[in-house]
Amino acid sequence: MNDHHADFARLVKEAGIPTTEAELKTVWENEVAAQGVAFSNNSEYSPWWRIVSALVTMPVLWLVDLLMTGVLPQMFVKTASGSALDLLAWGVAVERKQAAKARGRVQFTRGDLSGQLEIRAGTVIQSASINGRIYRLHTTQARRFSDGEATLLVDVEAVDTGSGYNLAAGYYAVLQTPIPGVTVTNLDNWLLHPGADRETDDALRLRVRNQFSAVNQWHTDAVYTAIIAGFDGVSVDNVFFEHEAPRGPGTANAFILFETGTPDAAFLARIQARISDEGNHGHGDDLQVFAMPETLHDVSADLWAVSHLDAAAREQLKQAVTQFIRAAFRENQDYQPTRTFPFSRFSFSRLAQELHTAFPALASIDFKTSDITSQMDIPRLKSLTVTLP
Structure with missing residues (x-):
């Protein structure tokens, strides 16, 4: 999310509110003159005048800064956070998902x-x-x-x-x-x-944005996304639709990508029931919910460690690199590599760069696998072989 401090400062200026100490002093002095108050010791070198000016201008500066950094940002979905974002979400009938x-x-x-x-x-x-x-x-x-x-x-x-x-x-x-x-x-x-963390501000912000598209009376992608993303473990940007009438006119499929693992069919059945059995679909709509299809890949890599590592450290490095690679294929969340994703190209050269950044003791790594190009599917590991000669 971009820093919009300059935008809020401009809004305050356009409203005619002074935002700097010099501007406030000018306004203060003009107001003193307008009220016909005559001070004989108003020299800029006068201690009395300086303290009076400071007592007037500094609290106003604090309030103006609070307005620009604390009040205005909490009035917009893009910049609000915490309880303020919760209130904005409540206004469009969305509640933050809790940890599970x-x-x-x-x-x-x-x-x-x-x-x-x-x-x-x-x-x-x-x-x-x-x-x-x-x-x-x-x-x-x-x-x-x-x-x-x-x-x-x-x-x-x-x-x-x-x-x-x-x-x-x-x-x-x-x-x-x-x-x-x-x-x-x-x-x-x-x-x-699936287990879930308390919904982050960014994830909640995406659902609030989607809700603005879902308030119409038609059952569009946004409406179905709002329903599906209301379940634990599902985010707005991990719901994909197939519109090509897979079962004839009026039919579509929704594919859900889970961050790690794939839930049992019973969990998907609960999502399907929310749409089909509870009337949350359009007349004649046939929307079926599936886990994202998987493609399985054999991945192998040869590692070389820096020369000073002992046997125990080498084994720790091998295990850590193995788990890092598994995280890239969405098997755990304890490392943060670039992950496989539908409709994308998974780059092993980028993965190698990320491994070098994460593990300074890794001297070299050679993947034996070519880049993976995905469509409406998610690449997963069929096997992983990591060797450290």
Whole structure:
């Protein structure tokens, strides 16, 4: 967002309000003369006159500065923030989305299939360390393996709110307290409800802007975007439409790109129900909601580290680079590379530059994969191989 201080200063000037100390002193002196007040000690060298002028002009300068930097910016959607932006959003029937915990299912697997085995409520499953942070889930209810049963799906919830818990498949694979003979992992589409951070000012601002286009009586893209982006984990700029009548006249598709991971079909079904079953669609409209289609890619990279690193530091570098690359393919949010996106070209040379910036100990990196060009789809990793000779 651009700094609009100069614009607000111009508005104040155009309203005839002095904005500098010199202008205020001129106005003050003119007002004194207009009132016919005669001062004999009004020399600019007079301590009395200087203190009187300061007592008049300085508080006004403070108020004018408050007007330009604190009051006027909070009156416009583009520049408002915090509670002021909340009020502007309320005026168009939009409320800031609050933080939410990720909920989903993980799969427990056991080697010995004989007898029953209980997975207790509160069992903690965690990820490996990602950029110094470990994410944890806990089971929300007790479940039991039946005799002869090898796998068991158990409902889990993140221990805290935030979108960082929406990790891709395979990340949650560590039992905080080991259970002999039992392993755990999160499968594809494990999320029943994505975790979410409290909506930022920028994200809320986008939804407010979209709402101005959605107030008409026609079911346009903006109307459907407003409905879909009201769900946790969905932002306005991650909703894409296919208008080419995929199922005949009056039909369209909406594809949702999630920042990391892909929720279970049940979450998408709730969005679909909001549109189709609750009457939030136009007469004859057939809008179907889908997760963004994925393309899978094998990515490999050779690393070279600076010469003074010991074995432990080299392994840490390798793991950090691996997670950074995975973040670029939307598997975690703990690094901030340029991410894959629909209708774009994913550049491995740019990714290499970002890796060099993030990891000074990285001497060189050689990707074996060509740039990826996407359409109405999102590139994901099929496999990732990182070697450090």
